[in-house]
Amino acid sequence: xxxxxxxxxxxxxLQVIAQQVNPSDSIPTRSKSSRQIKTxxxxxxxxxxxxxxxxxxxxxxxxxxxRLQFDETLAYQLELELSPGKDDREFEEFDYYGFSYTRNKxxxxxxxxxxNAITYRLFKExxxxxxxxxxxxxxxxxxxxSYPYKGDSFxxxxxxxxxxxxxxxxxxGADFGMNFTSLxxxxxxYTFNYLPGGVPLLVEENPLPIDPLNPNIRPGATxxxxxxxxxxxxxxxxxxxxxxTR
Numbered sequence: 001x002x003x004x005x006x007x008x009x010x011x012x013x014l015q016v017i018a019q020q021v022n023p024s025d026s027i028p029t030r031s032k033s034s035r036q037i038k039t040x041x042x043x044x045x046x047x048x049x050x051x052x053x054x055x056x057x058x059x060x061x062x063x064x065x066x067r068l069q070f071d072e073t074l075a076y077q078l079e080l081e082l083s084p085g086k087d088d089r090e091f092e093e094f095d096y097y098g099f100s101y102t103r104n105k106x107x108x109x110x111x112x113x114x115x116n117a118i119t120y121r122l123f124k125e126x127x128x129x130x131x132x133x134x135x136x137x138x139x140x141x142x143x144x145x146s147y148p149y150k151g152d153s154f155x156x157x158x159x160x161x162x163x164x165x166x167x168x169x170x171x172x173g174a175d176f177g178m179n180f181t182s183l184x185x186x187x188x189x190y191t192f193n194y195l196p197g198g199v200p201l202l203v204e205e206n207p208l209p210i211d212p213l214n215p216n217i218r219p220g221a222t223x224x225x226x227x228x229x230x231x232x233x234x235x236x237x238x239x240x241x242x243x244x245t246r
Contacts, residue, residue: 045069050183050241052079056191057233058086065117067183067243073121078114079138085109085193085231087201104202104223105149108156111193111231113167115140133174136189142167146199165195173237183241191235198227 052063061083068076086109090102117138127133147160171189203223 045180045243045245048183048241048243050239052081052237052239054083054235054237056083056235058231059084073124075119077117077119077136077138079117080114081112083111085111085144087226087228089202102149104205106203106225107146107199107201108149109199109201110145112143112145113140113193114143115167115169130178131174131176133172135172136187137170139166139168141165142193142195144195144199163195163197163199165193167191167193181243181245183239183243185239187237187239189235191233193231195229198229200225200227202226
């Protein structure tokens with residue numbers, strides 16, 4: 001299933017990169033003062049929104065953002081995303097029947113960052129308008145939802161607890177196309193998520209010492225919860241949305 005999703009994501013990514021774009025794709029509008037056709041320019045765009053799907057170090061996620069365009073180079077984005085959080089020591093295994101499980105896992109985690117971000121367009125005077133690269137950075141609150149792991153990703157979803165933390169990111173990306181009312185592009189960023197106090201996702205097994213008087217009896221083990229506070233990694237996103245004129 002994961003390999004299929006990965007292929008679909010990469011196909012969409014390559015389709016955006018490879019699409020043929022030319023100035024004739026611009027949307028014509030009529031000027032109020034005359035009946036002549038006028039071509040929309042980037043300066044005519046004021047705001048918009050987009051849906052986002054992405055791959056992180058912990059799996060797939062989705063979200064969206066609202067963009068407020070200050071001018072042709074600077075914009076504000078309010079971003080909301082949902083993705084899994086995992087311990088770096090988690091390792092997926094499969095039983096005899098092909099079902100997957102994670103050894104010593106006790107909780108699953110969803111990360112929901114709400115980020116205030118700024119994007120700054122690069123090389124505006126040097127690169128054609130149908131390729132608009134930018135730098136971006138943002139900070140904001142992080143909401144973590146931890147719930148019991150019962151062998152799959154969703155069985156314990158209704159029995160979880162919330163934690164609040166901090167999120168931030170830096171990255172870069174690019175929007176494509178001469179149709180400025182159509183928002184499509186890709187972004188790549190490093191994300192940092194922090195939940196104070198941490199969340200116990202795994203337990204560590206500690207075997208009890210063998211009794212020398214009864215060496216054939218297995219004494220068992222104790223288990224210690226392992227708390228994880230920081231979730232960080234790389235994120236590759238595909239953005240598809242719409243912009244509006246002033």
